[in-house]
Amino acid sequence: MLELRLHGRGGQGTVVASKILADAVVMAGKYVQAFPEYGVERRGAPVVAFVRIDDKSINLRSKIYNPDHLLVLDPTLIESINVTEGLKEQGIILINSEKDPSSFNFDGNFKVMTVDATKIAISHRLGSKASPIVNTAILGGVIRALSIASLDNLVEAIKNGVPVKVEENIAAAKEAYESLKGGN
Amino acid sequence: MKKVLMGNHAISIGATLSRVQVIAAYPITPQTQVVEKLSEIVANGELDAEFIKVESEHSAMAASIGAAAAGARAFTATSAQGLLLMHEVLHWASRARLPIVMANINRALAPGWTIWTDQNDSLSQRDTGWIQLYASDNQEVLDSLIIAYKVAEQLSLPVMVILDAFVLSHTYEPVEVPEQSEVDKFLPPFNPEWKLDVNNPHAFGGLTAPNIYMEFQYNHHNAMLKAKELINKEGEAFGKIFGRTYGNIDKYKTDDADYILLTSGTLARTSNIVVDSYREKGIKLGNLRVRTFRPFPTEEIYDALKKAKKVFVVDRNLSYGHSGIFFEETKASLYNSDLDIPIFGFVTGLGGRDVTPELITEIVEHGIKSEKPENDVIWMGVQK
Structure with a gap:
C-alpha cells in the first residue's frame, strides 16, 4: 500500500487534485481512497488531503499518519508548518517550486523533487497570476515521480474531473510531466 | 461502470x-453534496423528479410524508441536528407506514x-419505527439505497441508510455504478395499494x-x-444481478473464531485488518x-456468536449512564x-476520533486478557 499526503492552501485545488489522482489510479487498475483532512476549509489557509493506493480493495479506514510521499502545492507552507511530520524514510517530497531540489534541506532522509507548477499554470491561464490553480500541473509531476498511473490515465482523469479549460489543464499536466526536476 | 465517487455522490446516484x-431536503454539513448533486441532476x-426546497429538516420529512402518501417514491437526506429536528415526523412517517x-x-x-462522525444521531432514533442499515463503504451506500426501496415498498416501512461522516461522505473511492436498465429490473415502479387520490378519496x-x-402497533x-x-x-x-450480496450481518472469519469483534460502519472494515493480523499469529x-440495527437481527447474531469464547463490541456511540448501544x-x-x-462493551471514536488498527488491537488485547468486563463501558482512546 502506498500512502500520500498533499499540502496546499484553500483555493489551490488540493482536494480536487486528490480526486483526479484517485481517478487516474483507478484507471490504471488499482484501488484507491482519496480524502481531505476532515475539517472546515478556508481560502488561503493550509489544506491537507490524502490518497491511499493499493493493488487490492482497501479496508483501512483510519487517517494517514506516516505517508510514503508528500506533495507540496505551495512552497511557502514549508516555512509555516512541519510538512515532513510522519513522513517515511526515503519518502519523496514533490514541491511546486522554480528552485532546484538541492536548494531544499529537510531534516531526514528524503528525496526532493520540484516542478514549477505555478509558472506552468500561469502560462496556461489556469487561475489568476495572483492565485494560480496549480493542481493539474503538479499532478503531471506526481505521475512522473511515482509511476502510479500513466500520463494517458491522468489526461483522462483531468477530462472527467476538471469543469473548465480542459485542454489547458491537460497541457499543463503534460508540461509538468516533462519538466520534473530531481526525478529518475 | 466504475466511477470514483465520494459517499455523498454515491447517495445521489x-x-x-x-x-x-x-426529493425534499435541507442542506447540512456533511450531507450538503447529496442535495447539490441531486438538484443538479433534476435541473x-x-x-424526472420534483425537487422541493424546504426551510428545515422537519419540513423535509413532512414533505416526504405528503409525497409518499400521494403515491410518489420519496427521498431525503440529513445528518445530526437535522435528523433530531425531524424526530417528531420520523414517527409519523413510520406509523403512517410510508416507504420513504x-x-x-x-x-x-x-x-x-x-x-x-459518530452514531448517536441515528441511534437516538432507535424507537421511531424505521429500518436502519449501516453501510461500510461507498459501494454499499449506493447499493443499499436501491435495496432499501425494494424492502420499504413491500413492507410499507421507511428505511434509513446510514454512513459515517467524512470517512465515507467525503472520501472518494471506486464504485461500480449499476446500469439503469438493470436497476429497473430489480426495482419496479412504486405502486401502493392505498394513496391519497382526489378521484378516490380516503x-x-x-x-x-x-x-x-x-393492532396498528x-x-x-x-x-x-x-x-x-x-x-x-x-x-x-440484488447479488444475483449485480454480483454484490448484502444481509443483516456481515461475517468475517467468525465461523471458527474464539474471539469475535462486533462492529458496525466503517470501523468494521478497519477491524478486518486486525482480524487478519491476529490470524497470522494463530489467534x-x-x-x-x-448492518441492520432495526430490526435487530438477534437470531443471526446468536448463530454467529454461539461458538465464541468472548465477544468484544465496539461502539462509536454512547447511551449516557448505561453503555454503548450495540453492546446493550x-x-x-x-x-x-x-x-x-x-x-x-468498548466505547471509542466519538466525535470523529480516529479509530486505527492499533486502537482495535488494544481493544482485542484488553478483552483477551480480562476474564470478565470490569464495567459496562470500557473507554478506549480517551484522555482521562
Whole structure:
C-alpha cells in the first residue's frame, strides 16, 4: 500500500487534485481512497488531503499518519508548518517550486523533487497570476515521480474531473510531466 | 461502470437510479453534496423528479410524508441536528407506514459544536419505527439505497441508510455504478395499494381509539420482524444481478473464531485488518459487522456468536449512564438464550476520533486478557 499526503492552501485545488489522482489510479487498475483532512476549509489557509493506493480493495479506514510521499502545492507552507511530520524514510517530497531540489534541506532522509507548477499554470491561464490553480500541473509531476498511473490515465482523469479549460489543464499536466526536476 | 465517487455522490446516484419522484431536503454539513448533486441532476433533466426546497429538516420529512402518501417514491437526506429536528415526523412517517428512504450521514451531536462522525444521531432514533442499515463503504451506500426501496415498498416501512461522516461522505473511492436498465429490473415502479387520490378519496391517520390503536402497533412490529427475512432475501436477489450480496450481518472469519469483534460502519472494515493480523499469529479472531440495527437481527447474531469464547463490541456511540448501544442491544437480545459468554462493551471514536488498527488491537488485547468486563463501558482512546 502506498500512502500520500498533499499540502496546499484553500483555493489551490488540493482536494480536487486528490480526486483526479484517485481517478487516474483507478484507471490504471488499482484501488484507491482519496480524502481531505476532515475539517472546515478556508481560502488561503493550509489544506491537507490524502490518497491511499493499493493493488487490492482497501479496508483501512483510519487517517494517514506516516505517508510514503508528500506533495507540496505551495512552497511557502514549508516555512509555516512541519510538512515532513510522519513522513517515511526515503519518502519523496514533490514541491511546486522554480528552485532546484538541492536548494531544499529537510531534516531526514528524503528525496526532493520540484516542478514549477505555478509558472506552468500561469502560462496556461489556469487561475489568476495572483492565485494560480496549480493542481493539474503538479499532478503531471506526481505521475512522473511515482509511476502510479500513466500520463494517458491522468489526461483522462483531468477530462472527467476538471469543469473548465480542459485542454489547458491537460497541457499543463503534460508540461509538468516533462519538466520534473530531481526525478529518475 | 466504475466511477470514483465520494459517499455523498454515491447517495445521489443511488437515489437517481432508484428513480425517486420527490426529493425534499435541507442542506447540512456533511450531507450538503447529496442535495447539490441531486438538484443538479433534476435541473439537467436526467431525473424526472420534483425537487422541493424546504426551510428545515422537519419540513423535509413532512414533505416526504405528503409525497409518499400521494403515491410518489420519496427521498431525503440529513445528518445530526437535522435528523433530531425531524424526530417528531420520523414517527409519523413510520406509523403512517410510508416507504420513504432517507440517507443519514452519521455526525456527532452538539455541543461542543462538531461535524465529525459518530452514531448517536441515528441511534437516538432507535424507537421511531424505521429500518436502519449501516453501510461500510461507498459501494454499499449506493447499493443499499436501491435495496432499501425494494424492502420499504413491500413492507410499507421507511428505511434509513446510514454512513459515517467524512470517512465515507467525503472520501472518494471506486464504485461500480449499476446500469439503469438493470436497476429497473430489480426495482419496479412504486405502486401502493392505498394513496391519497382526489378521484378516490380516503382519509389517513385519523382518530384511532384504544380499541384499534394497539393492532396498528402489532402490525408495525410484525412488519419489522418480517424485514429481517426480506433484507436478506432482497440482498441476495440484488447479488444475483449485480454480483454484490448484502444481509443483516456481515461475517468475517467468525465461523471458527474464539474471539469475535462486533462492529458496525466503517470501523468494521478497519477491524478486518486486525482480524487478519491476529490470524497470522494463530489467534482465532473474527469480526461480525452488524448492518441492520432495526430490526435487530438477534437470531443471526446468536448463530454467529454461539461458538465464541468472548465477544468484544465496539461502539462509536454512547447511551449516557448505561453503555454503548450495540453492546446493550446485543447483550439484552442474548440474555434469554443459552449463550453464557463474556460480552465486553468498548466505547471509542466519538466525535470523529480516529479509530486505527492499533486502537482495535488494544481493544482485542484488553478483552483477551480480562476474564470478565470490569464495567459496562470500557473507554478506549480517551484522555482521562
